[in-house]
Each structure stands twice: as structure tokens, then as C-alpha cells.
Amino acid sequence: MxxxxxxxxxxxxxxxxxxxxxxxxxxxxxxxxxxxxxxxxxxxxxxxxxxxALSPLAIIVALSFWSWVWGIAGAVLAVPLTAAIVITCDGFQSTQWFARLLSEPRRRE
Structure with missing residues (x-):
């Protein structure tokens, strides 16, 4: 804005x-x-x-959670924070299930 x-x-x-x-x-x-x-x-x-490739449900939950935690600043940072969490979790074998849970399968074009 x-x-x-x-x-x-x-x-x-x-x-x-x-x-x-x-x-x-x-x-x-x-x-x-x-x-x-x-x-x-x-x-x-x-x-x-x-x-x-974040799922819409993950974005809605992230917006709700980060808005509750940090208010308007959390709403602004919700998608970048969730993307960072997905990228970090995808880098470790033990947390890849969580990254797959939050993301959608990527489409090959």
C-alpha cells in the first residue's frame, strides 16, 4: 500500500x-x-x-496465527515467515514431512 x-x-x-x-x-x-x-x-x-507453492489452507492458518501473535505486523509477515519455515524444514530429513504438509506439489510447466 x-x-x-x-x-x-x-x-x-x-x-x-x-x-x-x-x-x-x-x-x-x-x-x-x-x-x-x-x-x-x-x-x-x-x-x-x-x-x-504454499497451500491456500497453510496461508490462511499462517495469517491467523501470525496476526494473533504479532497483530498487523504478523499479518504482513505471515507469508514470508511461513515460506521461510517451509524452506528450512525442507532442508532437514526429519522435518520434510512438515514442509510437504504446508506446501502444494509443484507443477512442471
Whole structure:
């Protein structure tokens, strides 16, 4: 959310100062907002889903657990923490069952 604002607001303000009209900053704002929303809601989740291969149930449980433990910060860090746990557990023979429990089988494309 903050990254999207940092990527949209300064260029919009610059367009307002540069052109001193209302249409140019509106076009810049709408264009950058569309690009940011497409990348944040389509591209990143698609790439993360392919690379992390976490099951949806594991993500929901992780969000619930880490939100309960750390509040909003836990909700933000839930997926990276769970991915780190899966990667760590996958590295040891005795905990590979837990990594398989949290992850989905990877699809070969």
C-alpha cells in the first residue's frame, strides 16, 4: 500500500507542477494507479504462487496465527515467515514431512 502511494503520488505532483492543468496529473495518476494495481494484484501473486507453492489452507492458518501473535505486523509477515519455515524444514530429513504438509506439489510447466 505504501509502496503504491510512493510510486504514484510523486509523479502525479510532478505532472501537476510541470503542466499546471488538471488533465495531465489525472492521466498520470490513473495510468500509474492502473499499472500498480495490475502488478500488485495479478503479477506478483502469480509469480509468488509459482515459486513458493504454499497451500491456500497453510496461508490462511499462517495469517491467523501470525496476526494473533504479532497483530498487523504478523499479518504482513505471515507469508514470508511461513515460506521461510517451509524452506528450512525442507532442508532437514526429519522435518520434510512438515514442509510437504504446508506446501502444494509443484507443477512442471
Amino acid at each position: 505504501v509502496g503504491n502511494l510512493v510510486g504514484i503520488v510523486p509523479p502525479t505532483l510532478f505532472a501537476f507542477v510541470q503542466f499546471q492543468t488538471k488533465t495531465a496529473p489525472a492521466i498520470v495518476f490513473l495510468g500509474l494507479a492502473a499499472i500498480q494495481l495490475a502488478i500488485s494484484n495479478v503479477v506478483y501473486p502469480m509469480l509468488q504462487g509459482r515459486s513458493l
